[in-house]
Amino acid sequence: MTDVFINLPTRDLERCKAFYAALGWEINPLFTDENAACVVVDKNIYFMFLTNDFFATFTDKKIIDPTTAAQASCGFSRESRDEVDAMMEKGLAAGGSEPRPSQDYGFMYSRDLEDPDGNILGFLYMDPVAAEKGPEAYLAEQGAQA
CATH class of the missing domain: 3.10.180.10 (2,3-Dihydroxybiphenyl 1,2-Dioxygenase, domain 1)
Structure with a gap:
């Protein structure tokens, strides 16, 4: 079985958690802190929303602004x-x-x-x-x- 983790940046972690909870998806508190939130989409699919600063520690590439560019x-x-x-x-x-x-x-x-x-x-x-x-x-x- 393969689990899928999709890492995405967020400018506002609390707003992000509220939005995805409103869609009916669970926030896994075991993998959620002040830098990241784990959103359980399905049994094997997870979004990891990371604050922009924390997301930047995972790459040397420029973090895009998803309001102006789609990746x-x-x-x-x-x-x-x-x-x-x-x-x-x-x-x-x-x-x-x-x-x-x-x-x-x-x-x-x-x-x-x-x-x-x-x-x-x-x-x-x-x-x-x-x-x-x-x-x-x-x-x-x-x-x-x-």
Whole structure:
């Protein structure tokens, strides 16, 4: 089993913890202190939010400002379009923003949420048939049924 730890900088650790808790994700207190917060996304997926100063100790590269530059976008599948919208509503209510309109391709529906630091979270629903067979086969079947 592989655990995934995604390290991201934050300008305000307390605001960051409140935002991710509002999404329904747990803050693991065993790996949270004044420099970092461990957000449990799922059984094997964790965000490690590090203060900018602490994050800088892990690299010699320049730390970008995610409000003006994008380096990564983390995508999370949901079980339905309604669940995508529900996550977005939680995030928007907690101080996040939606940087662009939703994307609806028929077989896939997605929305992007920026956290208060500007980190991009994508939430998406993909039709199970499209996920299994691929979008082209799904769209061909839909055309045949029309």
